[in-house]
Amino acid sequence: MADGSIGLWTVPLAVLGGAIRVSTPFLFVSLGECITERSGRINLGLEGTLVMGAMSAYGISYLTGSPWLGVLAAGITGALLGALHAGICSLPRVNDIAVGIALMLFGTGLAFYLGKPLIEPTAPRLPAIDFGWWSDVPQVRAALRVNVLFLIGVALAPILYWAFRTTRWGLLIRTAGESSDAARAMGHSVLLIRLRATMVGGFLAGIGGSFLSLFYPGSWNEGLSSGQGITAVALVIFARWDPLLCLWASLAFGGAAALGPALQSVGVTSGYHLFNAAPYILTLAIMIITCSPKRTLTGAPAELSITR
Amino acid sequence: MIIGEPPPPAGAFGVDAIAMTMRFGDFLALDDVELKVRPGSFHALLGENGAGKSTLVKCIMGYYRATEGDIIVGGREQAISNPKDAHALGLGMVYQHFTLVPAMTVAENLVLARDDVPAVVNWPKEMKELEAFLARMPFKVPLGAKVSDISAGERQKCEIIKQLYLKRRFLILDEPTSVLTPAEADEVLGMLRDMVVKGELTILMITHKFREVMAFADDVTILRRGKLAGAGKVAELTPDAMARTMIGAEELTVQPPRTGEAGKTRLELEKVRALDDAGAIAVHDVSLMVRAGEIVGIAGVSGNGQRQLVEVLAGQREAESGEVRVAGEPYHAGREEMRRHKMSLLPEEPLKNACVGGMSVADNIAFREFDRAPFASLGWWLNRGAFRDDANRKIGQYKIKTRTPDTPIAALSGGNVQRAVLARELGGNVEVLIAANPCFGLDFAAVAQIHAEIMAARNRGAAVLLVSEDLDELLELSDRLVVMFHGEFVYEARTSEADLTVVGRHMAGH
Numbered sequence: 001m002a003d004g005s006i007g008l009w010t011v012p013l014a015v016l017g018g019a020i021r022v023s024t025p026f027l028f029v030s031l032g033e034c035i036t037e038r039s040g041r042i043n044l045g046l047e048g049t050l051v052m053g054a055m056s057a058y059g060i061s062y063l064t065g066s067p068w069l070g071v072l073a074a075g076i077t078g079a080l081l082g083a084l085h086a087g088i089c090s091l092p093r094v095n096d097i098a099v100g101i102a103l104m105l106f107g108t109g110l111a112f113y114l115g116k117p118l119i120e121p122t123a124p125r126l127p128a129i130d131f132g133w134w135s136d137v138p139q140v141r142a143a144l145r146v147n148v149l150f151l152i153g154v155a156l157a158p159i160l161y162w163a164f165r166t167t168r169w170g171l172l173i174r175t176a177g178e179s180s181d182a183a184r185a186m187g188h189s190v191l192l193i194r195l196r197a198t199m200v201g202g203f204l205a206g207i208g209g210s211f212l213s214l215f216y217p218g219s220w221n222e223g224l225s226s227g228q229g230i231t232a233v234a235l236v237i238f239a240r241w242d243p244l245l246c247l248w249a250s251l252a253f254g255g256a257a258a259l260g261p262a263l264q265s266v267g268v269t270s271g272y273h274l275f276n277a278a279p280y281i282l283t284l285a286i287m288i289i290t291c292s293p294k295r296t297l298t299g300a301p302a303e304l305s306i307t308r
Numbered sequence: 309m310i311i312g313e314p315p316p317p318a319g320a321f322g323v324d325a326i327a328m329t330m331r332f333g334d335f336l337a338l339d340d341v342e343l344k345v346r347p348g349s350f351h352a353l354l355g356e357n358g359a360g361k362s363t364l365v366k367c368i369m370g371y372y373r374a375t376e377g378d379i380i381v382g383g384r385e386q387a388i389s390n391p392k393d394a395h396a397l398g399l400g401m402v403y404q405h406f407t408l409v410p411a412m413t414v415a416e417n418l419v420l421a422r423d424d425v426p427a428v429v430n431w432p433k434e435m436k437e438l439e440a441f442l443a444r445m446p447f448k449v450p451l452g453a454k455v456s457d458i459s460a461g462e463r464q465k466c467e468i469i470k471q472l473y474l475k476r477r478f479l480i481l482d483e484p485t486s487v488l489t490p491a492e493a494d495e496v497l498g499m500l501r502d503m504v505v506k507g508e509l510t511i512l513m514i515t516h517k518f519r520e521v522m523a524f525a526d527d528v529t530i531l532r533r534g535k536l537a538g539a540g541k542v543a544e545l546t547p548d549a550m551a552r553t554m555i556g557a558e559e560l561t562v563q564p565p566r567t568g569e570a571g572k573t574r575l576e577l578e579k580v581r582a583l584d585d586a587g588a589i590a591v592h593d594v595s596l597m598v599r600a601g602e603i604v605g606i607a608g609v610s611g612n613g614q615r616q617l618v619e620v621l622a623g624q625r626e627a628e629s630g631e632v633r634v635a636g637e638p639y640h641a642g643r644e645e646m647r648r649h650k651m652s653l654l655p656e657e658p659l660k661n662a663c664v665g666g667m668s669v670a671d672n673i674a675f676r677e678f679d680r681a682p683f684a685s686l687g688w689w690l691n692r693g694a695f696r697d698d699a700n701r702k703i704g705q706y707k708i709k710t711r712t713p714d715t716p717i718a719a720l721s722g723g724n725v726q727r728a729v730l731a732r733e734l735g736g737n738v739e740v741l742i743a744a745n746p747c748f749g750l751d752f753a754a755v756a757q758i759h760a761e762i763m764a765a766r767n768r769g770a771a772v773l774l775v776s777e778d779l780d781e782l783l784e785l786s787d788r789l790v791v792m793f794h795g796e797f798v799y800e801a802r803t804s805e806a807d808l809t810v811v812g813r814h815m816a817g818h
Contacts, residue, residue, distance in 0.1 A: 168425040171412075175420060178409045186421055187392045217579040297587065302411065 005222070010139055011262045018141030018258020019214045019251045020150055025050065025225075026250035027153040028208030029232030032158060032201035034243050036082075037236055038164065038199035039192070040177035040303030043085050044100025046205040047229030048107015049078045053209025055111040057119065058220040061213075062123035071149070071210045078206020079199040082108060086198035090191040096305055104230070118220045126214045146216050149207065153247075156204075160243035173197050175303035232281070238286060240299035256282045269296065320510040321398070322347035322479055323368060323384035328377035331365050337363040338374070339534045345478075345527070347382075348507045350500075352521040353514045354554055355531035356751040357722065361514050364531070365480050369401050381478075391751035392411060395423070400476025402467045404483045410456035414449050414462075421470050425570070426668055438473075445469060446499035449625045460487035461816075463808035481513040487521060487610055489815040490779065490808070497524045518547035532556055548561030551752075560756040567767050570787065571600035573741050574771035582616045590616040592795035593630065596773075600739070603762070603772040605803065607779055609647055609815055613795035614775045615656070617799045618744040621773070624654050624661070634740060647676070652765075654726075654743040654758075662729045665718030669710050670699035672717045702731035707757065723754035730761055738765050744775040759785060779811065795816045 018076075028045050043049075061070030076160035076193045085103050089096045129151075132144030164170040175183045176193040183190050212228075213220045235253060241243035260275035323345045330338035338360045345351040355361045370388040378385055381397050385547060394401075408417045419425060419434055438451055449466045450458060458466070467812040471479055479500075487492035491720050501524050503509040515521060521528055521542060528545065530538040530553045538553040570751045575598040584590035588614040598604045608614055619625035621632065623641025632639045634649045645651070655661035663672045671678070674695050679687055699713035708727045710720055717725060726746065734741070743762060747755040764786060766772050776782050782789060782803070789806050791799035791814040799814040801807075 007538060156333070166429045166431060168427050171420045171425065174412065175409050178411045179407070181405065182407040182409050185391070187390070187395070250781070306518065 008266060013088050013139050013143045014257045014262030014265060015258050017145075018262065019255035020143070020146055021254065022257045023148045023250040024147060024153055024211045024216075025208040025228050026071050026232045026235060027150070027157070027247060028211070029205045029229055030239065030246040030250055031153065031156055031233040031243055032078075032204030032208070033233050033236045034160065034201075034239070034241055034246055035173065035204070036194075036198045037218030037304060038177045038241055038301055039194045039237030040180060040195055041086070041096050041194050041198060042100060042233070042304060042306065043082065043095055043103075043198055043201055044230070044233060045081060045085050045107060046100075046201070046233055047225065047227065048104040048111070049081045049205040049208040049240070050107075050212070050229035050232075051111040051225050052081060052107045053078050054213035054224050055115040055209075055220060056206070057210030058118050058123050058213035059115070061125075062118065062121055065124055067124050067126045067210075067214050068274050068292060071126070071207055074206040074210035076206070078202035078204070078209070081206075082171045082199040082202025083153040083195065084256075085202070086195040087193075089198075090195070091124070100159030108225075112222050115220055115222075122219070123214065125218050126211070145198070147211065149211050149215065153250075157243045157247040174301075177303050179302055180303050186232035205232075208232070231283075234283065237300075238283065238290075241301060242299065252282065253279050320348040320477055320504070320507050321397070322349070322510060323382075323512070324380040324613060325364065325368055326378045326380065326427075328364060328367060329375045330360075330372060331366060331375045337534050338367070338377075341377075341531065341534070341536045342539075343512075343529050344539075345510060345512050347510055348504060349510060350524055351502045351510075351512045351526045354452055354521065354528060354550060355515065355537075356516075356554055357749060358533075358751065359531040359554075360534040361531055362482070365401065365512070365514065367697060368394070369399060375418045381739060385670065389454075392423075395474070395476070398475065398477045400474060400478070400482070402464075402471060402473035402482065404486065406425040407759045408455045408463060408466055408470075408523075411454065413452055413453040413454055414458070417455060417466065418451075418470055418473050421474060429726065441473060442469070444500065447496070460609055461489065461492040461496075463491075464488060466495065469498070469571040477508065478510045479512070481511060483514055483516070485515070485517065487777070489609055489812050491816060492609075493520065494523075500524075518550060521550070522547060530554055555752045558753055560753055563756065563758045563760040563763050565792065566763065566787075568601050568769070570602040571769065573597045574600045574634065575773060576633040576636075578633070579633045580617070580620060580632060582620050582625055583628055584613075584616055589628075590795050591620065591627075592794070594792075594797050596790065596797065597654070598740075598771040598773050600771050601766060601769045603766050603774055603786045604788045604790060604793050605782035605783050606773065606775040606790050606797075607811060607815060608777070608792035610777050612746065612792050614792055616795075617792075618655060618742060618775055621742050622655055622661070650737050650739040652738045652741045652770075654704075654729060654733055654741070654746045656745040657749060658729045659718060659722075659725050662733075663717050663725060666716050668714045669703070669708065669717050669720070669728055670695045670713035673699050673702055676732055676736075702728075702735055703733075706731040710712070712771055717718035723750045726750060726758065730758060734761050734765055738768070738770040741765050741770050742773045742775075743772065745777055746775075747776075747778065747781060779808075779815075783808075785787075791815055 022114035029050055031048055033043060056071035057074035058076040061067045081103060085099055088094055088099045126147055128145045128147045131146055132141035135141055164174060172188060172193055176190045180190045212224050235249045236246060239249040256278040259278045260272055263275055264272055325343040326339050328341045341364060343364060353361050360804055366372045368379055370390045373389060377572055379388055386397060415435060415438055418438060419429060442448060447465050449462060449469055455463060464484060488496065497520060500511055505509055507527050527539060530550060577594055577596045579593040581593050582591040583591060604607060608615060616625060620624045620627045639645055659665055674683055677683055682691065684690050696713050703710060704712060706727045708731065709724045717728060746758050762772060762791050774786055786803050789801055789803045790797050791811060793814060794817065
């Protein structure tokens with residue numbers, strides 16, 4: 001190993017590094033969507049929120065020179081988009097899925113429009129922590145360069161898991177999502193609970209977007225997201241609305257997404273595009289195995305429009 | 309608690325509603341109604357569907373603001389503008405539809421219901437306090453169990469426990485025993501009655517079961533069509549007198565007498581197994597034979613697999629294994645088979661299970677035959693005139709109250725939706741009839757009519773499978789009685805020889 005070559009070990013290492021890098025936006029969007037869906041509403045607009053978050057983070061980081069202000073701006077943008085979604089959905093006879101699709105198009109379109117001048121300049125990027133300092137192998141060091149946002153996301157999953165069980169807000173969100181009648185009978189405003197849950201969900205999705213433009217890939221362009229927001233929404237269903245499972249699902253997805261490039265780097269080039277499709281094949285396979293037409297999804301909030 | 313308001317006095321208190329009038333647009337739901345519930349009494353509120361019982365208690369609980377009238381709580385006039393005000397005064401309500409969150413545990417549901425849920429719940433401490441509270445209560449509930457996993461009876465107890473946990477001392481119960489076995493109903497009401505006698509509680513119970521009124525209530529108030537029809541001490545009244553006050557001068561359909569003997573086997577179930585939505589076994593290898601000219605009643609507390617069994621027979625759910633035979637032939641609930649065997653179906657919640665709410669009454673009545681002559685030519689060209697003629701005839705014959713045959717069926721009241729389904733299903737010849745809770749939530753007139761039609765179908769030689777949660781209905785109609793518990797048939801007897809206590813014990817699984 002003196003020459004720094006680690007042969008086929010490159011592949012699992014690259015997959016690990018990829019899992020950590022690629023999973024971060026998935027993680028934030030899916031945790032955010034988890035909160036929103038547990039309150040009984042689906043926000044499909046998170047794809048738009050993700051792209052708007054990426055754009056506003058990049059813009060603010062460029063203008064102020066502080067990437068962390070960019071992250072905050074992305075979160076606020078996301079929360080505002082969430083409030084817009086929740087606001088429209090609180091009108092009578094409005095379907096949250098249709099509104100979500102409209103907001104997805106609105107968010108991406110607006111981001112492309114406002115982000116045109118941001119394609120050229122370079123904004124300050126988020127710092128990373130080197131967990132690979134102990135190794136001389138460059139691949140190991142590259143894989144273990146971990147962004148702070150990823151660590152925050154990893155910490156957030158168990159915190160949410162705990163919060164759904166033991167905090168007042170967690171219990172209220174679950175009540176609104178499981179039985180709006182029960183919540184109303186207790187004198188709570190279901191619409192207000194859902195507004196807040198959707199705003200928090202948007203906030204987290206916006207932060208997920210800031211990771212895209214400020215860390216990996218680390219620039220602003222129109223092909224930045226390629227449907228990651230929508231995939232993350234599907235991840236929540238796949239993770240059965242459990243924040244801890246959202247973490248594992250995001251990691252698995254990130255790892256699968258890194259498989260194609262990793263194989264290419266060791267010279268396996270045939271079927272490159274096929275390997276790039278690994279995450280989607282993985283989703284399909286898991287969905288087919290775990291779903292049944294005769295059963296309702298376990299763990300699904302009862303008020304969700306897809307389960308009712 | 310309203311700030312600055314003194315806490316309600318300890319012990320039971322009374323509630324009076326005086327000169328209550330409630331208008332919804334043109335509709336007068338309550339017309340100058342008076343209700344006086346004495347402190348420490350058990351008060352029954354009787355009335356048919358739509359008589360205004362729910363409107364009245366919702367006014368008391370602050371869900372509606374009455375157009376006119378006053379509410380006096382514990383001797384003082386109170387302005388109750390929302391449920392929180394009512395709760396602060398110590399008023400609580402147990403709803404007909406459960407307000408527990410099924411996916412949460414009993415303990416979570418109880419803590420959640422409090423007005424002062426802490427920002428972070430200290431579960432070990434809360435559990436200790438809940439257990440101490442339950443030790444003082446007349447009945448027990450499993451704190452750690454998920455609500456979706458406990459029986460309907462236990463859920464109803466949880467609802468009542470929840471109100472007591474919240475220190476409510478005036479309880480309004482909306483048809484509290486509709487999901488309980490007779491023994492469970494007696495247990496729950498008996499314990500509440502004890503608390504009333506001790507002066508800890510006042511109870512106002514909405515019900516239509518005279519047996520419970522006679523056994524547990526002190527006073528009764530009877531409403532009819534939004535007006536006060538009568539009130540008094542239960543001890544001075546008979547069930548007959550109360551029923552007459554409730555329905556007024558309305559003529560009820562007379563049920564034909566039971567005639568004829570049972571013939572050949574028409575409907576046969578052999579080891580039928582079906583799963584529920586969560587994938588658990590709901591119907592466990594049940595076998596049954598229903599003969600022509602016979603009504604077989606399936607009794608049981610709701611949630612013991614009856615719904616899934618009916619869904620299999622209706623073609624809404626696939627059986628996992630086993631076989632259903634009609635007139636000796638295998639039956640898979642296809643449309644052609646249903647027509648050939650003259651199957652009829654009265655499912656529960658007819659608007660959801662047997663109608664398309666947005667389509668007209670005429671269309672809904674024609675569902676079974678709409679692509680046949682005279683409704684259609686060549687199987688595709690629909691003859692609207694025939695739809696309307698047939699609908700008009702059946703609307704008259706079955707006394708369906710609708711403005712026109714073209715009114716969407718969802719706009720009709722529950723009783724008239726069921727009459728329309730009855731007209732479609734029993735309008736022609738019937739060889740097999742499957743009915744599930746056909747009278748749930750309907751008024752006397754509709755119930756009498758439906759019972760008469762079912763009995764008439766039996767007398768004409770139909771094999772009838774009647775699944776019901778109402779034991780009185782089953783005892784009145786069926787020739788044979790089967791009890792379903794946890795997906796199995798656990799008891800069978802000729803109705804004339806059935807012992808109510810034994811039936812009740814089997815319904816509870818003992």
